[in-house]
Amino acid sequence: MDLAQECAAEAAGLTVPGLVRRNAEAYPERPALTAGEETLSWAELRTRVAEIARGLGALGLSPRERLLIMMTSRFEHWIADLAAAHVRAISCTAYHTLSPDQITYVATHSGASVVVLEGADEVARWRPALAASTTIRHVVVVDDDVDLPDDERFVRWADLAARGARLHGKDPAVLEKLTDEVVPGEPVAMMYTSGTTGDPKAVVLSHYNVLYEAVALDRLAPMDLHAPTIAYLPLAHVAERELAIYRALYKASHVFICADPSQVVSTLATVRPPSFFGVPRVWEKIAGVLKSVPDGADGLVKQLGLDGLSWPGSGSAPLPGPVRDFLAGLGVDVLEVWGMSETTGCATANVPGAAKPGTVGRPLPGIEIRIAEDGEILVRGPLVFLGYLQPDGSVREDTDEDGWLATGDIGAVDEDGFLTITDRKKELIITSSGKNVAPTKIEGMLRAHPLVGYAVAVGDQRPYLTALITLDEETAPGWAAARGITGTLTYLAGHPAVRAELDALLEEANGQLARAEQIKRYAILPEPWTAESGELTPTLKLRRRIIHDRYSADIASLYG
Structure with a gap:
């Protein structure tokens, strides 16, 4: 068997x-x-x-x-x-x-x-x-x-x-x-x-x-019976449901409920679970905390219990490479997984002993992955959902006649069977010259900087790419204070030192990008984006349609 x-x-x-x-x-x-x-x-x-x-x-x-x-x-x-x-x-x-x-x-x-x-x-x-x-x-x-x-x-x-x-x-x-x-x-x-x-x-x-x-x-990342685990994401999120309800039931785990997500780092230090799943934003915050004590980062890793993690996982969105590399340098090898609600959470996973940085791992046992002609990832297997609920109460299957689910993600499988995600099919930017550009790669490079909260690349049907950038509510003030600058995010957004730093960031990023991917102009927005203000989903993903509509004047000015 x-x-x-x-x-x-x-x-x-x-x-x-x-x-x-x-x-x-x-x-x-x-x-x-x-x-x-x-x-x-x-x-x-x-x-x-x-x-x-x-x-x-x-x-x-x-x-x-x-x-x-x-x-x-x-x-x-x-x-x-x-x-x-x-x-x-x-x-x-x-x-x-x-x-x-x-x-x-x-x-x-x-x-x-x-x-x-x-x-x-x-x-x-x-x-x-x-x-x-x-x-x-x-x-x-x-x-x-x-x-x-x-x-x-x-x-x-x-x-x-x-x-x-x-x-x-x-x-x-x-x-x-x-x-x-x-x-x-x-x-x-x-x-x-x-x-x-x-x-x-x-x-x-x-x-x-x-x-x-x-x-x-x-089977891939064994966890002891009764091991402690932390629940801090909304139970509307498939990852939290799977880990804090279903896997916890299967392993009779002890679930520590962290009702305030801002306390997750301190809860980690207290509970010291053997595995921990964080959306990229959480790992970015943890990296920010560790960067704030450059002379004592190794000690803080141990203090927070990060050195005891057998399986530090990340998913829901791409983990920026600089964040992954920084944490790996401190001995915290964050292993990315990939999936969606329709695949019951992760369908592929990097696990201890079978991981490749920059990929989202191999398929779970019983899961098949196929890449369609246009690059879309297709999935088949026991994790594929029953279907979508219809208004009349029925459930409509969303697979083809052979059982394949079209995920909407673009990717490739290498010779060792590891899957790499390029972008969302619907989020690919096609410039006016016909070039296909994956925005999340570019946005991840910008978000790795402590000044940047979120960035969205713009350029569909336009001659070149631009970007909207928000400042990080937690780390941007610290960056500014270290340089003798104090003030609100709105003040910082207009400060010449911030603009100069982001100019340098764009120059560095563009040097690593193909010509069609390079950001030519950008705007710093005066307010942060949150789920409550509508620019982000509850799982902190970009709501691109809302952002494009809400900031249409700012976007237009970048092409004026």
């Missing part, structure tokens, strides 16, 4: 409720979740999941109905998600940064019947969606201190749990029956894509998808 067959055989017998039961029975006193000073054991977690599952069942939540969650990272988020799996509903976490209009789109498109909201802020932002939805029957509110609207659909979390506890106490066998009825091939969760180029799509994953990923990752 080869590795792919081993993974398939292992995953074929697993479901999310089944693993919750296994862990509660085999490791009842072992810690499952920690938030602040409070910890839930696996036995305690299953009891709380049972209460909410029975409560949701009493509300009428049925198999394949959708349950939407909007709350920060806290115990109740995991409990609601796992409870939905026990009644065979499809859970979906909505990004906490969504605007009321975006919330309304997700609520109406999903056809959700139950919504779980954290507190007063979420209730207020969901009012337009609740007015527009014709399918939402119940709204569960977690925080006790919220004044609920005069709407019979609203239910308090505490009341739901109490009702479920009574039902579970009377007949605990119901939970076992629910657990046994779950089938690996049926849906377990749904994620809305970030929507970088249009309306988000609802990606539906099965128990088999998410647990095959957990099994395959563990």
Whole structure:
């Protein structure tokens, strides 16, 4: 039996409720979740999941109905998600940064019947969606201190749990029956894509998808049972769902919830997990911290626990080469992976003992990669999602007749089987002279500088490339202070020393680029880009369409 067959055989017998039961029975006193000073054991977690599952069942939540969650990272988020799996509903976490209009789109498109909201802020932002939805029957509110609207659909979390506890106490066998009825091939969760180029799509994953990923990752980069792990990304992000829910279930891990992402570096130092996944922005921040103490960087690496990482991973976007090389020089070899929500997270991975810098690794066991004639990467295998949810509740497959999924990414496979990502198919710039240019490569070179927060290359159907640049809120003031300059980002954006430094950066970058890739002019914008202001997705990817529309005058001036 080869590795792919081993993974398939292992995953074929697993479901999310089944693993919750296994862990509660085999490791009842072992810690499952920690938030602040409070910890839930696996036995305690299953009891709380049972209460909410029975409560949701009493509300009428049925198999394949959708349950939407909007709350920060806290115990109740995991409990609601796992409870939905026990009644065979499809859970979906909505990004906490969504605007009321975006919330309304997700609520109406999903056809959700139950919504779980954290507190007063979420209730207020969901009012337009609740007015527009014709399918939402119940709204569960977690925080006790919220004044609920005069709407019979609203239910308090505490009341739901109490009702479920009574039902579970009377007949605990119901939970076992629910657990046994779950089938690996049926849906377990749904994620809305970030929507970088249009309306988000609802990606539906099965128990088999998410647990095959957990099994395959563990075969390539083994992790001890009960090992600690940190959850800091939104649970709307496929990587966090996979690592902090599904892989954690498979390995009975101890998940430390870091509700404030700005505290992730200090949490790393406290928890010292054996593996850690960071989106490129997180690794850039860590590199910035280490660069700030040039004489003591090696000591700080040990202090932060980075020297103990057996698998420091990065994905979701390309990791700038200078950042990767700087960290590698300190002994932190960040290993890039590649995938998308539609491939249940990573489909290829660099792992210890099988890595090549600059690539995103080889395919996971059982995964096939093919490059189409136009360079697009095609994927086939057990990690390919069930399909996209349609407004009528059906799920539409998005593979061709042979099972290949077109990913939208452009790339190449080398002679050793390692995949390199060139760019997004839809993001390729085609200049007026017909040259194809990959913008992320150029943008990564600019973002490696401590002054630069984000950069976007512009030039589609234009004679040459230009760039919009924002300054980094955290590191730019430090760079300026070291040179005797103080002031706001707006002030720094107009300072001649900043302009001179970026001129030098562009000259250096252009020296490494082909003529068609070189940036001829650029603009420094006075305000940072954030998910809240709309230029970035919740996973900190560029929303290019919005940026091009919002800064059309600035772009036009670069070609004036």
